[in-house]
Amino acid sequence: MSRTKAQVSMEFIVLISFILLIFAVFTPFLWKQQSEILSERKTLTAEKIALIIKKEVDMAVMFGSGYERNFTIPNDILGSNYTINIHGKILALNWEMGETQEFLITNKTSGIPSPGKNKISNEDDVIVFK
Amino acid sequence: MSSNKGQLFTPDFIMATVIFLFILITLQVNNYAIREKISNEEDMLYYDSLTSKSDILILYSGYPKYWNRTNVEILGLADKPNVLNKTKIETFVSMDNGDIKKLLNIEDKSFYFVIRDSDDNILYEKGSTSWGNSEKIFVVKRYVIIGNKGAEMRFIVW
Numbered sequence: 001m002s003r004t005k006a007q008v009s010m011e012f013i014v015l016i017s018f019i020l021l022i023f024a025v026f027t028p029f030l031w032k033q034q035s036e037i038l039s040e041r042k043t044l045t046a047e048k049i050a051l052i053i054k055k056e057v058d059m060a061v062m063f064g065s066g067y068e069r070n071f072t073i074p075n076d077i078l079g080s081n082y083t084i085n086i087h088g089k090i091l092a093l094n095w096e097m098g099e100t101q102e103f104l105i106t107n108k109t110s111g112i113p114s115p116g117k118n119k120i121s122n123e124d125d126v127i128v129f130k
Numbered sequence: 131m132s133s134n135k136g137q138l139f140t141p142d143f144i145m146a147t148v149i150f151l152f153i154l155i156t157l158q159v160n161n162y163a164i165r166e167k168i169s170n171e172e173d174m175l176y177y178d179s180l181t182s183k184s185d186i187l188i189l190y191s192g193y194p195k196y197w198n199r200t201n202v203e204i205l206g207l208a209d210k211p212n213v214l215n216k217t218k219i220e221t222f223v224s225m226d227n228g229d230i231k232k233l234l235n236i237e238d239k240s241f242y243f244v245i246r247d248s249d250d251n252i253l254y255e256k257g258s259t260s261w262g263n264s265e266k267i268f269v270v271k272r273y274v275i276i277g278n279k280g281a282e283m284r285f286i287v288w
Contacts, residue, residue, distance in 0.1 A: 062190045103235035
């Protein structure tokens, strides 16, 4: 009887070891996959925000001097805070672990859009963000 | 004794393994579907961006307003929205492909620009048509007016 008990315990240990091995192998793989997907979704969201700003700039340039409009962009990128910078024609969105860029049609800009509500205007062919 | 030996590979264990594999496969299928969706959304976003570029070409006069090959900062072919200026189109098609790609921010892509009249005759064209082996092609089609006649502008990027 004692021999049988020992055998069951051994099988239990083997089984637990096998399950732990499976988890040890698959957990990092699944975790990596999930974080890659989250990263891709964040990049996609950032690209959408950049395109919104680009289209607002396009519109302001096309309408010409005197144009003014309010627009809103998301406050965060799927829970991550982000910042916006403009260098010449390059609009850059930065968030934790990522950056995306969009090219504006003009380098004549003043001010920088920020997450949330913004006002864009065309003042003598200079695109102003407030 | 034989029943003791077989305890590890009991129906319960086999069932648990099948359920585990089922969950694993479901997760993989789900991940694949999410990636497909992201990829499709990226394509749609790029198409949206391309439409926006073609909007500027057909709705805006460009900058400076009377631009030429040397001083152009923003490409625009319109006199009025959807009414294109022949001189600007001729200047556009005479420009270097690299300069056009830089101005339109499609430097990593190839493009073909064509305007056809209502009888399908080519009025103007620019770029290459070697998209045969390309994985993805984006086509934006717009209707424009040139010299009081309707025409179709196609902007193809791959």
